[in-house]
Amino acid sequence: MKIKIKHRYTEEVLFSHDGENNNIKIALEAAVAASASLDGASLDFSAFPLWCGSLNIKCDIRLPAQLAYHLCRLGCNDPLFIAARNSLIPLAEKFHRYQECGELIPINSQESEA
Numbered sequence: 001m002k003i004k005i006k007h008r009y010t011e012e013v014l015f016s017h018d019g020e021n022n023n024i025k026i027a028l029e030a031a032v033a034a035s036a037s038l039d040g041a042s043l044d045f046s047a048f049p050l051w052c053g054s055l056n057i058k059c060d061i062r063l064p065a066q067l068a069y070h071l072c073r074l075g076c077n078d079p080l081f082i083a084a085r086n087s088l089i090p091l092a093e094k095f096h097r098y099q100e101c102g103e104l105i106p107i108n109s110q111e112s113e114a
Contacts, residue, residue, distance in 0.1 A: 001018070001019070001020075001022045002016055002017070002018040002022070003016065003017050003018075003022050003023070003024060003026075003027035004016045005027060005028070005031060005036075005038060005041050005042070006041070006042050007040040007041065007042065008040055008041065008042035009040065010040075014031075014036065014037065014038055014039075014040070014041050015027070015030075015031040015034070015036040015038065015041075017030045017031070061094055062094075062096060064091060065091055065092060065093075065094035065095045065096070066095050066096070066097075068088045068091040068092040068095070069092040069095035069097075069098065069101065069104070071085065071088060071092075072085050072088055072089060072092045072104050073101075073104075079109045082107050082109045083109070085107065086106045086107060089104050089106060092104055
């Protein structure tokens, strides 16, 4: 089955992957392995749904911790993001795979500009 990862606005195919037991996870892993640019990719439904229907989901601390960890691992140099990222580290440290995935170190916004 062929999986196409499309740009969220233009519908341009950014990456496609074909395989017998293919799924979005496998296609995303292939895109990362191929260093494909997924800038603007429509990935909202590939994992945790980032759409209005997912607002106000009731959950335990595990999901917010995992989402916080993933947010903290984004490579964004904007000072507002860095401040938010650094404030989320205590929550992200509760991620159930924190030790396996790596420690988060606070970023000095002046260092990120260098």
